[in-house]
Structures are given as C-alpha cells and as structure tokens.
Amino acid sequence: MQKKAYLLLEDGLLVEGTAIGKIGTSGGEICFNTGMTGYQEIYTDPSYYGQIIVNTTSHIGNYGALDEEQESSQAQIAGLVVNDFAKEFSRKSAKESLQSYLETTGIVGIADVDTRMLVRYLRSKGAMNAIISSELSPDQLMQELKKIPSMDGLELSSRVTTKEAYFVGDKDASIKIAVLDLGIKKSIVENLAERGCYCKVFPAKTTFEEMSSWKPDGYFISNGPGDPSAMDYAIKTVKQTLESEKPVFGICLGHQLLALASGVSTYKMHHGHRGLNHPVKNLVTGKGEMTSQNHGFAVSEKDIDKNPNVEVTHVHLNDSTIMGIRRKDKKAFSVQYHPEASPGPHDSRYLFDDFVTMIKSEVKDPSTVS
Template sequence: MHKKAYLLLEDGFLIEGIAIGKIGTSGGEICFNTGMTGYQEIYTDPSYYGQIIVNTTAHIGNYGALDEEQESDKPKIAGLVVNDFAQEFSRKSGKESLQQYLERTGVVGISNVDTRMLVRYIRSKGAMNAIISSELSPEQLKEEIKKVPSMEGLELSSKVTTREAYFVGDPNASIKVAVLDLGIKKSIIENLASRGCYCKVFPAKTSFDEMAAWEPDGYFISNGPGDPSTMGYAINTVKKAVETKPVFGICLGHQLLALSNDISTYKMHHGHRGLNHPVKNILTGRGEMTSQNHGFAVSEKDIANNPNVEVTHVHLNDNTIMGIRVKGKNAFSVQYHPEASPGPHDSRYLFDQFLDMIRAEVRDRQKVTN
C-alpha cells in the first residue's frame, strides 16, 4: 500500500502525493531541472546541497541506479519531487532500483505530483523554500518550514568539501593543477586527469599559501552550493591565485572570480538547471548547448563598468553572463558545466583551453630561466 506524502511551499501552496525514498521529513529551496536523463548525476552533484529537486521529465527511475554514475559519495539533495516514479528498472547494468538507492542513502521524496504544473508555478513565483514529509500533517509542516534557512546569505561549500587533501591523476604528469574543492563533481577532476594533469584537491578553506606551497602550474576553482557573496575566504584565495598562475573557474568558481574583481552577484528568480541551455561564445561566435546548475549570477551592470574584466559568453535565453576573463591575466571562468556529465559535450574544449594556457606560461617561464 502506498504511503501518503505532502509537499508544502513556503507561500502555503500544498500538494499531496505518494512517498518515495526514505520515510521522513526534509526541507530546502525548491528548484527544477529540465534534463531528460542523468538523474543520479543530478542528485549527487554537491552544488544541489540544501535544495529539493523537481525533475521535469515525467518518468524517473526507469533505468535504476549505478554507483559509477555518482558525482560524489552520495546524494546531496535535500529532497526529490517527481511525477511518475518507476519502482522497477530495465537497464541491465543497473545495480538497484532508484527506490532502493534513495532509501539506502536517506533521501526523502514525493511522487505522483503534477510536475509540469509545479514547474510553471515556480517559474511564476520564483524559487522558494519547501518541505516534504511522509510522516507529518500539513498543519505540522507549516511550523516546520519556518525552520528551513533561506539560500540567500547561506555558506554551504564548507559542508560538502573534502576534509583532507587528496591526489588524482599520474604523479609523473607534466602539469600540476591545484583544485579548490567547493563542492566539486567527480567528472570535473576526471576531465583534468584524463588530459594529463596531476591534481591535488584541497578543502574549501585552504589558504592560498598552502596551495601555492605545492608549486602547481595552475589553479582550478570548482562548482559548489550556496551564496558566493558569503565566501570571503575563497574570494581572497582566488584574488591571490590570479596574480600568480593560470586560473579556471566553473559555476561557483566563476562567481568567485567575478567577486575577486569587485563584481557583485545576485540571486536569480528561479535559476538555470538542465542540459539544454544555449550559450554564445562571443569570442568565436559559436553557439553551445550547455549543462547548467546555478541560482546565482554575476552582475551585468558591474561588468559593464569594470575595465579589468571582459565578457566571453552569454546565455541566449536571458542574456545573463555565462563567461568572463580577466584582462592582462591568465584567468577565465564559465557559469555553466563543461564537464557536462551527462552531456552535452559542446564545451569540453574549455579544459583544453586551460591546459594550453598553462603550457604557454610554462614555456615562457622556461625561456626566462634559460
């Protein structure tokens, strides 16, 4: 027999459905992802920490779960909302059903929700807090939702970062990249390592001096959750890194590069989350279909008034800033996810661009030395 569950939004909108995953109660900011596939990659992306995810795809769970497709050690989402939930899966390589996976990893969810209606509601009203429960009454939820913190002003990277530094890649590789883990996806590190980088992944609050002591050839600033404006520690690290070696930032790393150049960020109405976001590379004129996951953006007004930063990419739907570079420095960033796991892979050239930048600087240093 199916157990009843409720989804309550902070404005009082209440939806009744069927419980999936763990029986319990969980709250967070509600947002939606338009990706047609890759639900496990979405749930395990640390950038979603503290958020309830609405999958817009009607059927979720039909290909089960597989640990190899995780972007971190376990799901980081605060809750899950779906329409039609598949209790059984048909993929031969799947190891367990999504229900088994969600129960095992402690994710509270609700199914049999008209997600198309709910997404229209969020697009109209904007992102807001919500709470899911399969154990409390609607009246009890009205009190519980008051305890859920606002995403604006929330520092979360320190909650999802690695606790100890670790290495990925070939120790004999010719390029060493220091990675600041603010909530990094596994596939980002794999994209660097597969291109011949030896990476040392540092905890979020590592000082620049400690990272520099490893003598890397470049710095990578990762994606992650929360409000970038609260992260003074990381802004300071990025500011120092830009003055020394090539720097590449993705998503939260993009926002921190902007903040380190006195460009502010702001909370978006409902953010960009999905696998089909069109972006134009202003430098080449080419379009890219991109994977995105962010609820904050870089101020267009501040960049227009900043002589030190140049826009390189824009979103073709709303003209938000998707990429920047610092003039006179080997530093650039993009708001979207070029590792794109799962797809599309239009933007993976950015990893090559970063490594070309590092190699060019290494050659220049060698010429000076010789």
Template sequence: MSQKKEALLLLEDGTAYKGLALGISGTTGGEICFNTGMTGYQEIYTDPSYYGQIIVNTNSHIGNYGVQLEDEEESASVKIRGMVCNTFSPIYSRYTADFSLQEYFERANIVGVSNVDTRHIVRHVRQRGVMNAIISSEILDEKELMAELKKIPSMDGLELSSEVTTENSYFVGDESASQWRIAVMDYGIKKSILKNLTSRGCYCKVFPAKTPFEEVMAWQPDGFFISNGPGDPAAMLYAVENVNQMIKTSKPLFGICLGHQLLALSSGINTYKMHHGHRGLNHPVKNLITGFCEITSQNHGFAVNPDEIENHPDIEITHVNLNDKTIEGIRRKDYPAFSVQYHPEASPGPHDSRYLFDEFIKLLRAS
C-alpha cells in the same frame, strides 16, 4: 517503502501538493528548484552543487533505468535534500544497473514525493521564483508542516561549500605521467571535472575549501582550478580572498559555476540571487569570441552583475545566455584567468563545451 503511503509537498507561499511517498518515510526541507534534464538523475542527485535543495525532476518518468554506482556518481554520496517527480518507477530495465532508485534513496536516507503535477510546480516556481519547501510522509497537516518549514534558512546568504568539501587534501592523476600540477579548490567538486583535467595531463591536488592560500602555494602548483559548489558565493569571503591572491600569481586559473562567481567577486563584481536559476541540459550559450553557440548543462541559482562587468576595465565578457542574456563567461584582460557559469564537463549533458578544458591547457602551456 511501498508507493502507497501518502506524502505532502508544501511550498513557502502555502501552495500544497499531495502525492505518494518515495525513498524513506520522513520529513525533509530545502530550497525547491527544478531540473529539465531527461536523463542523468543519478549524476544530479550526487552533484554537491545541489546540497540543501529539493529537486523537481521534470521528466515524466524517473527511476526507469535504475542506478549504476561505478560510472555515474559525481561525489561520494547523495547531496540533494529531497526529490519530487511525476511517475516514480519501482522497476528498472537496464541490465547493468546495480539496483533500483528506490533502494538507492533508502540507502541514502532521502525523502521524496511522486504522483504530483510537476508541470504545475515548475510553472509556479517560474512565476513566483525559487522558495523553500518541505516534504513529509509523517506530517500531513499543512499548518503543522508549515511550522517546520519556517525553521529552514533561506539560501540567500547561506555558506554551504564548507559542508560538502573534502576533509583532507588528496591527489588525482598520475604524477609521473603528468605535465602540470593543478591546485583544485574543492567547494563542491564533481568527479567528472577531475577526470577532464587528468585526461589532459594534469596532476591534481584537491584542497579543502578553507585551505589557506599559503598552504596551497607550498605545493608549487602550475595553475589553479576553482570548483562548482552550493550556496551563496557572496557569503564566501574566505574563498574570494584566496582567489584574489591566486589571480595575482599570474598562474593560469579556470573557474566553473561557483568558481565563476568567485572570480567575479574577487575582481570587484557583485553577484545576485536569480529569480529561479538555470538547471537543465539544454541551455543555449553564445561564445562571443568565436561567434558559435553551444548547448550547455547548467545548475546555478546565482549570477554575476552584468552592469558591473560591462564597465569593468579588466574584465571581458566571453559567453552570454541566449535565453535571458545573463553572463555565462568572463576572462581577465590582465591575468590568465577565465571562468564560465555552466558545466563544460556536463555529466549529465552535451559535450559542446569541453573545449574549455583545452583552453585551460593552452594557458598552462603558454605560462
């Protein structure tokens, strides 16, 4: 599609931005949020945790290095609902790229808008908080588009993991060369997480989100991994119950992002929807055990209640965000279970936190 067709971005509070259409011609809506990463847009678009969301890429140029399918896909398909950027590049410079980002979006049926003031959008969302939005290159009348926007459900209370999970269980890794069998609950798993597990001697069986605990245990795993994913963790009572039963087996358990929130909920700690969430590649987190700081890759719009954790007899806070003091990591004192709110596998992002996979391996060795 030519980058000359007009498109309209309309926010839930009535704020509108006119720009140029990208991807396919159409209309799409979801919760609008922004990611501050300067690279890694393809990994972001295929991260299942972004399912149901419109992404504002804050970097000034998007698309200039094209798309490479082999190494940079975090799932089997693009998961975002729409994309917003300032300058969208129809050409790319990387010789290993398979094709342009425009063609990538056309293949994935993604609607987007460019040539809008992304700095203004980000400041607006930071001040007002995340909200639903809609993009259209078909409906340019604001009143008509607002009527469509009102049909989009709020992310608060929305269960989405069952929409992005695998339909059938599958295996990752080399069983004959692996030391541990890890049951992975797929609530929106990223491929990079599985690579980090298998490279450390884990043979993984990835289970659909709503797999009963008894079926998971029938495989006789040595440990559990609770994945990242989209939506409101408080709406996932089926997962909270499963994690609670997994903890009580005393087998090592590691959770990331949504998995962190589910570990908290299964321990009796509530979660809440954040004002505008954490999404980017440069969030400073302090490890309270070692005293060291790490720069982390983050993508979450929910967090765990700090007051309830501080007063919990069986929970220790292990990591805190240095920007806003939100809880970034916890561990159980009575069971070998721990979790972090961010992405130690990164992809995209820094590798400061990959040691957490090694911590999981230490628990497996000790069990």
C-alpha cells in the same frame, strides 16, 4: 499500500502525492531540473546540497542506479519531487532500483505530483523554500518549514568539501593543478586528469599559502552550493591566486568567485538555470553551445560594464545572463555552466583544453612545466 506524502511551499501551496525514498521529513530550497536523463548525477552533485529537486521529465527511475554514475561520494539533495516513479528498472547494468537507492542514501521524496503545474508555478513565483513529509500532517508542516534558512546569504561549501586533500591523475604528469574544492564534481577532476594534469584537491578553506607551497602550475576553482557573496574566505583565496600570475580557471561557483574577486558583484536569480539544454553563445568564436547548467546565482551585468579588466566571453541566449568572463590583465577565465557535462552535451569540453594550453604557454618547452 502506498503511503501519502505532502509537499508544502513557503507561500502556502500544498501538494499531495505518494511517498518515495526514505519515510521522513526534509526541506530546503525547491528548484527544477529540465534534464531528460542523468538523474543520479544530478542527485549527487554537491552544488545541489540543501535543495529539493523537481525533475521535469515525466518518468524517473526507469533505468535504476549505478555506482559509476555518482558525482560525489553520496547523495546531496534535500528532497525529490517527481511525476511518475518507476519501481522497476530495465537497464541490465544497474545495481539497484532508484527506490532502493533513495532509501539507502536517506532521500525523502514525493511522487504522483503534477510536475508540469509545479514547474510553471515556480517559474512564475520564483525559487522558495519547501518541505516534503511522509510522516507529518499538513498542519504540522508550516512550523517545520519556518526552521529552514534561506539560500540567500547561506555559505554551504564548507559542508560538502573534502575533509583532507587528495590526488587525482598521474603523479609523473608534466602539469600540476591545485584544485579548490568548494563542492566539486568527480567528472571535473577526471577531465583535467585525462588531459595530462596531476591534480591536488584541497578543502574549501585551505589557505593560498598552503596551495602555493605545492608549487602548482595553475589553479582551478570548483563548482559548489550556496551564496558566493557569503564566502569571504574563498574570495580572498581567489584574489591571491590572481596575484600569483598563474593561470586560473573557474566553473559555476568558481565563476562567481572570480567575478567577486575582480570587483564584480553577484545576485540571486528569480528561479535559476538547471538542466542540460541551455543555449549559450561564445562571443569570442561566435559559435553556439548547448550546455549543462546548475546555478541560482549570477554575475552582475551592470558591474561588468564598469570594470575595464573584466570581459564577457559567453552569454545565455534565453535571457542574456553572463555565462563566461575573462580577466584582460591576468591569465584567468571562468564559465557559469558545466563543460564536463555529466550529465549533458559535450559541446564545451574545449574549455579544459584551453586551460591546459594556457598553462603550457607559460613556458617555452611544455615538458619543463614544474
């Protein structure tokens, strides 16, 4: 017999459904992802730490779970909301069912929810906190929900970052990149390694002095969860990387931190961008790109106009939000979306090539890069 579960939003909306995953109670900011595939990559993306994910795709779980599709060592989301949940899976290479995976990783979820209604509601009302429970009554949920902190002003990177520095790539590679892990996805580092880079991935609160002592040829600032304006330590580090005059590349949270380090503010969006089908225009080439995105904060358009050293390079074609910037006076650029696209289209992987080219241009003979 299937067990009931409840979803309660902070504005009082109560939804009844069926329990999936771990039996328990969990809460966080509720948001939706419009991707048609790649649910396991979404659930293991550290940028989703502390959030409840609503999958807009009607059927979830039909191709099971596979170790190779992990973007980090564990599931990161706070909870899961789906419409039709597949108890069986059809992919032969899958290791286990999604139900088994959710139980093993401790994710509390709810199924048989009208997700179309819920997503339309969130688009209208905006992102807010919510709680899922398969063990508490509706009357008990509001008191538990009040204990969950707002994402606005919340620093989370220190909770998801690596505890110890580690290496990825060929140690004999000609290019060394210091990677600041604020909640990095595995496929990002793999994209750098595939382009002949030897990466040392540092914990979020590593000082610039420690990173620079490794003598990298460039710095990469990763994606991650939480409010960028609450990360004074990371803003300071990014400022120092810019002062080093070495090439700098930031993605998602790294994009926001590059903006903050350049004197441009960020703000919390109404409901954010999360999905695999977001159209972006490259203002440098004039070309359009379909992109994979996951962010609830954005860079201020007004501050960009006042800053002579920062140039917008990419914009979102749906709402004109800033999707990419570059420093005119430094070898530094960033994008709000995910060029590694795991999951998602590969339109934007050229950005990794641009970063490597920027590093190689620092010396006359690329083979002599330190």
